Amino acid sequence: MAEHMDTRLVKLARKGNQGAFAELVELYKDKIFHLAYRMLSNRHEAEDIVQEAFLRVYKNWDRYDENQKFSTWIYRIATNLCIDRLRKRKPTYSLDAELNDQDGTDGYTLVPGDERTPETAYLLSETQTTIHQAIDGLPAKYKSVMVLRYLQELSLQEIADILKMPVTTVKTRVHRGREFLRKRLEHKLF
Amino acid sequence: MDCKQAASLMHEYLDHDLPEDQALGLKSHLDICEACRMKLKELEQTDMLLFAAVKSSIPSAPDDVLERIMSKLPKQRKQQAWLRWVRRHPALTAAAMFLLVMIFSSLSLWQADDQLIVKGADLDQVRIEGHTVIVPEGTAIAGDLTIENGNTEVYGEVKGNLTVIDGSLYQASTAKIAGDAKTIDQALDWIWYRITNTFSEVAYR
Ligand SMILES: [Zn+2]
Numbered sequence: 001m002a003e004h005m006d007t008r009l010v011k012l013a014r015k016g017n018q019g020a021f022a023e024l025v026e027l028y029k030d031k032i033f034h035l036a037y038r039m040l041s042n043r044h045e046a047e048d049i050v051q052e053a054f055l056r057v058y059k060n061w062d063r064y065d066e067n068q069k070f071s072t073w074i075y076r077i078a079t080n081l082c083i084d085r086l087r088k089r090k091p092t093y094s095l096d097a098e099l100n101d102q103d104g105t106d107g108y109t110l111v112p113g114d115e116r117t118p119e120t121a122y123l124l125s126e127t128q129t130t131i132h133q134a135i136d137g138l139p140a141k142y143k144s145v146m147v148l149r150y151l152q153e154l155s156l157q158e159i160a161d162i163l164k165m166p167v168t169t170v171k172t173r174v175h176r177g178r179e180f181l182r183k184r185l186e187h188k189l190f
Numbered sequence: 191m192d193c194k195q196a197a198s199l200m201h202e203y204l205d206h207d208l209p210e211d212q213a214l215g216l217k218s219h220l221d222i223c224e225a226c227r228m229k230l231k232e233l234e235q236t237d238m239l240l241f242a243a244v245k246s247s248i249p250s251a252p253d254d255v256l257e258r259i260m261s262k263l264p265k266q267r268k269q270q271a272w273l274r275w276v277r278r279h280p281a282l283t284a285a286a287m288f289l290l291v292m293i294f295s296s297l298s299l300w301q302a303d304d305q306l307i308v309k310g311a312d313l314d315q316v317r318i319e320g321h322t323v324i325v326p327e328g329t330a331i332a333g334d335l336t337i338e339n340g341n342t343e344v345y346g347e348v349k350g351n352l353t354v355i356d357g358s359l360y361q362a363s364t365a366k367i368a369g370d371a372k373t374i375d376q377a378l379d380w381i382w383y384r385i386t387n388t389f390s391e392v393a394y395r
Contacts, residue, residue, distance in 0.1 A: 018260070018263070021260075021263075022256060022260060025255075025256050025259055025260070026256060029251050029255050029256065029259075030250065030251050032251075033250070033251035033255070034245075034248050034251075037248050037249065038244060038248065043249055046251075047251070047252060047255065050251060050255055050259075051255070051258060051259055051262065054259045055259065055262060055263070058263055058264075059264070127239060127243060128242075128243040128246050128247060131239060131240060131243035131244065132243065132244075132247070135244065146240075146244075147244065150240045150241050150244040150245075151244045151245060153241070156205060156207075171201075171205065171207075174201070174205065175198075175201040178201065178204070178233060178236055178237060178240070179201075179233075181236050181239075181240060182229075182232050182233055182236040185232075185235075185236055185239065186232065189232075189235065189239075
């Protein structure tokens, strides 16, 4: 259903229909923002990525392959933009961002109606922080796979399509990433 | 099955990619290996926590993201807006294009030549002297006569319409013009002449 909608909007947007393009932005802006935020741990950079990704879509319609899902294409553009940014960062930048960019990463979110005690909530919050930090510390190639898998809940095949790599490579990275996270959490949780 | 193989199968299991026969193999290893049972439990929890934690504490995209993106789009050329209008109004466009093409071709014709042109069905009796076309006294021209870029002097008879474009018309007292006698010496008149002429021609075909 969603794909069907995408296909129609993409067809119109490619012909220069700005209304259809705006619909696509509405549909994907949050997904791309979340992806970029988890990749870069920085709100302002994530905003830049959202803008840049959609402008690239707009300018590169002629390179879009209609046999491919639109989501695959925009995720690829956004992921590549994030990976580029990560590579350009100075080695200490990641730590700086973590210390200075506190908005959104502090505190915890409770699901409405959740009846956890403050202690378990605190533990959960601490676990979240551990996971966020662990992911933040991952090399870009692992980070992108983990974010696409756990944030966007994409299938391994879809991730392989987005990153243009064999599905076995994606698998290996998910396995290693999962193992890495398990070890980080080992002493805190289990 | 050793613990290393079991670990690999555990990940396949978490990916929902473990075939049944291998799942049975993993299960029989887990039955005898407590360390691997623990490990699978931890991996499962890690997996669940990852799904939850990765999505938590993410700020929302700013509200004005859409506006900002739309305002940064490269401006579409005016021609494209025009083309969209054309696509939406094919019939009107065809009519407008017809007129436009005619006006432009007429204008270019009007500007292009100052050569004398005489058109008619019965030109044998017409006398041409330099830039002057003469219908001599006592002659009768059958049908229409059109003269462009020249002066016209009529002493005889024209049985159809007489049209003089960009030139003067002199009718002697002996002149007899059965149809309309018209002088056209402005671009606009010329265009209208061409248009009405074309339309009637089209209508008669
Ligand atoms: Zn074992």
